[in-house]
Each structure stands twice: as C-alpha cells, then as structure tokens.
Amino acid sequence: MNTVFKALSDPTRREVLTLLRDGPKSAGDLSAHFAVSKPTMSAHFAVLREAGLVRSEKQGKSVIYQLQMSVLEDALFGFTNMFGLSPADATPTPEPPQSKGQ
Amino acid sequence: MTDPAPNKPAARVLTIAVVGLMIAFAAIIAAKEFNLVDQAFARRGVSALLGLLLAVCGNYLPKLTRQPDADTALLGRADRAAGRGLILTGLAFSVIWLAAPLGTATAIASIVGLLGASACIAVWAWIARRAEGGSARLAITATDTAVRAAVAMIVLSIFVTFGIFEIDRIWGDQAAQWSAIIFSLMIAFGGGAPVFTTLFRRG
Numbered sequence: 001m002n003t004v005f006k007a008l009s010d011p012t013r014r015e016v017l018t019l020l021r022d023g024p025k026s027a028g029d030l031s032a033h034f035a036v037s038k039p040t041m042s043a044h045f046a047v048l049r050e051a052g053l054v055r056s057e058k059q060g061k062s063v064i065y066q067l068q069m070s071v072l073e074d075a076l077f078g079f080t081n082m083f084g085l086s087p088a089d090a091t092p093t094p095e096p097p098q099s100k101g102q
Numbered sequence: 103m104t105d106p107a108p109n110k111p112a113a114r115v116l117t118i119a120v121v122g123l124m125i126a127f128a129a130i131i132a133a134k135e136f137n138l139v140d141q142a143f144a145r146r147g148v149s150a151l152l153g154l155l156l157a158v159c160g161n162y163l164p165k166l167t168r169q170p171d172a173d174t175a176l177l178g179r180a181d182r183a184a185g186r187g188l189i190l191t192g193l194a195f196s197v198i199w200l201a202a203p204l205g206t207a208t209a210i211a212s213i214v215g216l217l218g219a220s221a222c223i224a225v226w227a228w229i230a231r232r233a234e235g236g237s238a239r240l241a242i243t244a245t246d247t248a249v250r251a252a253v254a255m256i257v258l259s260i261f262v263t264f265g266i267f268e269i270d271r272i273w274g275d276q277a278a279q280w281s282a283i284i285f286s287l288m289i290a291f292g293g294g295a296p297v298f299t300t301l302f303r304r305g
Contacts, residue, residue: 070185
C-alpha cells in the first residue's frame, strides 16, 4: 500500500493517471504532456508500474500504458486529487541522477 | 518492458482475500457445529462475510483488465461502474446482516443484494456492449483473462446465493435446498459459464 501512496503523492504521476482515464496511451504521448526529460518520465512510469496502478505492454516500438486501478485505489486517487495538489500545480520533478559517463 | 504477467499481483491479493474469507466461513460454521456460537450469530457472520466477498470482488474487478485495445477505456469504465456498485451492494448486505434485527435482515438483505447485483450486471453489460472490437475481448470469461472468469463465477455464485436466501424466505427450506442443488449442478457442469459468457459477449 505504501507504493500506492508514494505513486499518488506526486502531481505529475496523478496527471498521468488522469490522462490514462481516456484510454491506453503510449509513453511518448504521455511524455508530450509534460515539460520534463525522458528519464524523469521513465522514473514516474516505473513508480506507477511498481504500485500496480498501470500496466505496460510493448506494441512495436512503443510502450503502451493502461490504467489498472482497483475501486479503492481509484477512490484514493480521487481523494488525493481533491485534497492534494492539483495537476495544474505540478512542479517539475527533480531529474534522476545522471550516470558518471554522461 | 512488457509486463510478463500483468494480472498476477492483483490476482494474488484477490486469491489471498478470497481464501481468507473462505477460511472465515469455515471457522464460523465449525464454531456453530461445536456450539461455540449460536445459530443467529453464525447466520449473521456467514451472511456478512458473503457481502464482504462481493465487495472484495467488486474492488478488484477494474484491476483485472484486458489487453490494451481501442475499447479499453470504455470497458474500463464499465468495470469501474460495476465494481463500485458491487462494493456498495456487498457492504450494504453486510451492514444489514450485522446491524438489523434478524427478522428484518432476513426479509430485506437478499432483496437489496439481488437488486444491487442485478443493477451492476445490467450496467456492466450495457456499457460493455457499446464497445467496439472483437467479441472475445468483451467476454469477461475470455481465455486470456482467467482471473476475470473466476471473479465472474464468484459474483454469479453470490448472486445465486442471494436468490436461494430469498427462495428460502418465500417458499421454505425444501425449495431452497432443491434450488441450491440445481444451481450447484449447473455450475459444476459448466452451465453457468456459457450463460455468463453469452450475457457479456457482444451481440
């Protein structure tokens, strides 16, 4: 359950979940909505996947993400949206640490 | 990048919950047999657990998704609507059995359960039938979603149990026993699955 709270605590990840309510989307389509780097978005996707809130499937060259929330997780998502930061207030997530070679 | 078994974690939690509730059922029945609890307590306990089982199935229903395709958003909405309804129905059934006087609970709980579950199944089927795409994806008992088939059978069985409770109340013990035997045989010989599959398959 901790992973679910962690996943829902971030406004960017909540916005990703909101976008996925309209149906499955590719990682590229989702990333296009945010002014953050690819590694940061990948980190967000990984957190959502780890929490079991989304599932991913590779279709050709793109990775398709699909919402996978239970009713209670959905309710929790609604509560965090209502009482937490709204997606519009989302601040850029810190970039993941770069490897030394880069 | 592809998840090797996307439904596995949800299925594992659901299985633990269902098995846990089954053990609780058995414990209450055993306690009654050994006269540790009275008939009324056992009846209330088993019925409350039945409602809880329905709520658990409803909660996990939207998590047991299909493969991504054009209809997933609509079908996901159908699952979420049905899931919420099943949770409310299950909890209402449990609360009635736990809080209402035994006579009142016997009279109204099954009606609440039957009406609630019927409404959920109707909404589920209505939304799902609007979706475009292959019929195999729409059938909740499709072979690529075995967990969904198991959940569907549990929900169907609980629905039938509500019906048997009501038959017992209206026509008595013997009619209820015959109904239980007939429904058990139907499910045992796979009669329930095709009916359920047909119900949710695209027309």
